[in-house]
Amino acid sequence: METAADIGNTLGDEERRLAALADLAILDTAPEADFDELAALAADILGMPQAALSLVDKDRQWFKAKVALPFEQTYRDIAFCSHTVALREPLIVRDASADARFSDNPLVTADGGIRFYAGAPLFHSNGQCVGSLCVLDSRPRDDFDEDKLRILEGLARLASRLMATRGERRKGEIAAKVVEATSEAVVAADREGRIVLVNRAAEDLFGHSSQQALGKSIELLMPDRFRNGHQKKIDNAAAGGPTRLLNTLVELPIKTADGRELPTELSLAPWGDNGSEGGFAAIFRDITSRKLLETDRQETRNFLDAILENLPAMLFVKEARTGRYVVVNKRAAEIMGYAEEDILGRTDSELFGPVGRDYEKRDAEAILSERPFAYESEHTRADGETFNIRTTRVPMDGPDHPRQFVIGIAEDMTDFRRSEAKNYWLARYDGLTGLLNRGSLSSLLSDYVSEGDPFAILSIDLDRFKAVNEQFGHPAGDAALKVVGDRLQELVGRECVVSRAGSDEFVILLRGPRLNDRATTLAYNVVERMAEPIKTRGKVAHIGASVGIALYPQDGETTEKLRENVDLALYRAKKDGRDKVCLFDSQMDAAVRDRRMLEGDLRAAVANGDIKLAYQPVVASSTTDVTGFEALARWKHPTRGHISPEVFISLAEDCGLIEELGALLLDQACNAAVKWPEHLCVAVNLSPLQFRSGKLIQTIQSALNRSGLAPERLQLEVTERLVIEDTDETVTQLKELRAQGIHILIDDFGVGHSSLSYFQVLPFDKVKIDKSFIHEIETSRSANAIVEAVIGIGRQLSMGIVAEGVETEKQRNLLTRLGCSHLQGYYFSAAMPPEEVPAFIADMQAPPVRLASTVA
Structure with missing residues (x-):
């Protein structure tokens, strides 16, 4: 040592x-x-x-x-x-x-x-x-x-x-002032062991006043068991001889004035010369309280040291006048690139050279500042690793003078800045393909339009891409999109801007001369390139592309108009059979625009509840009593007048509104029917698409619960197309609905790919014969035979048979004679608004006659 x-x-x-x-x-x-x-x-x-x-x-x-x-x-x-x-x-x-x-x-x-x-x-x-x-x-x-x-x-x-x-x-x-002011008990004795000094703390500790203690033997403070031989030890210590007590700390119990033994810690030192003048001085500490305090302090120190060492932020303390480090934590040493012992006592200039002088300048600014001084800078470690550091410096008063130290806490902003840069990139570029994203494309389009120079916009939609996701999974689909992005970038080089504008939608912006020819050539190259097989994740995907083209300014002078017109051109390209290229044509794309306008009006109509129901009665053929009503959707457009259900229902299916519209019509039908006599049912038509979401059963139950209509009074009409498209899933849902008491009808039977196997898979409650057969029943032997066959099957399977489109007395009589259980058509009434239903029921029926369950 x-x-x-x-x-x-x-x-x-x-x-x-x-x-x-x-x-x-x-x-x-x-x-x-x-x-x-x-x-x-x-x-x-x-x-x-x-x-x-x-x-x-x-x-x-x-x-x-x-x-x-x-x-x-x-x-x-x-x-x-x-x-x-x-x-x-x-x-x-x-x-x-x-x-x-x-x-x-x-x-x-x-x-x-x-x-x-x-x-x-x-x-x-x-x-x-x-x-x-x-x-x-x-x-x-x-x-x-x-x-x-x-x-x-x-x-x-x-x-x-x-x-x-x-x-x-x-x-x-x-020393004299310290002895008197200290909280430690100090006692001095001469060579004979007589007490010559007792400070105030000793008086309090031992319980003897100085008057009581001065001149007395030091044995006054000793427990009896320690008195033997103590004088020899005292003489030896006072003379400077070897003793284990000299300049050491020894635990020693002392005796207080009230006879108690108090554990203390003793420190002994000689005083005076080696002659007659001299003796020893002892400092006594109450070890009980001190030990408790030491333990508490040590725990606190250990806790603070642990916090300091494990603090994820960089922490340092410098002496303000010299700029030398006096404290650094583990994280600070890591970022600085030095061991802690190599940092302490050195300045930033000594550690980092010219860069360190910049750090010292900020320390000086912090000392003069009245507020915490924050600064962000880049720090390069000796091993070349670079950190972005945001340091907050605060002057700190010390024991010698105010603002003696500078304390700094630094955050490692490296990951944040990298994340910030990444977020900036992601805000501009598509994370999957690396192409410009939709937001950047919109900004660029606005810039192009504001500059006024002609350009072409090519909208590309991938054909058969959905099949890739469904057949190989989304990871394979993502890999295919990356290939598509790479191919497009290869085709255009630096001549154009390529953007991924949607899931499988891409856009190319082309500037320069001969835009029409160059855009068309590029579009056909895109179609040809996209038709090439894509090897991805061990699979081979075959997709294609349809391209729509619009030119600025002739096809639109605003970004909105250009996007609208290029979408119309793209829609026509896909409609023409996919893998096609179409330039915008104002006349050819008028029908598409009209349909899109109608789609917007339909959305508003559904949101505002403007699609209403009309009710056409269904009567029992044997009594002509009304047994229920079929709910038929009606839309009166504010400028176009009445829109055919075949048009707006198909449109709702195409644009994803059918679920919302179906739920709206179910609520209307149930709310109306609950006000009718209890024996009357309401029939609601369902689209096949309503079965695909998995929410149909919940939607129907919600409508019944809100209205209070009994499930047995609700009839759901489905077409053959539903059963053909998805038999297993459809049958499962239909069986669950029938189990709740809801009646299921198959509508327009005979006009599609009718198959008797439907009845084997799912026995319907009723079959509705399409009106086309009813119109010809009097003149066509085949129509008559088909109606008679369907009625016969219904009887065998205990199903009701409803004939639609009954318009004459002869049709009614013939259908009744053939055994048709229910009739519906203009012969009885056209569809009527809900407010007219009660009066119609009163006119048509006497007191109700309940029919057998097989024809109800």
């Missing part, structure tokens, strides 16, 4: 000298009479107008005492005394202006500057030269002889002793 001497030997001469100066604790202290009188005495005895007791610090010369000097201190590099310190012997300069060492010195060249100087060194007790006692004059002097030099040297030795005495006296005064 290194000793103090070993450590001192490792220091340089200058460092040892500065350490000796610091030991005197005299720099920057207030004037003291002893030193002032000594400086005045030197000037008076030696006949000099100026004198000073000068102490040479690292970078300055400071005067503890001075006579007729106009300044408190000077820079060291111009100080005459600095030469005296370096020589460690007296220095006499008889004419400074003629001395090459000092002739250019500002202390010499100034008005009234120094011409004569004589200085004798001041030494610390350890032999280090710390300054000089000097006399000065503003004129050259040749009369400073050997006698005066000896006087100056003698006064310098006196000054050195005065500084040493001052230090010892200061330490003694401090």
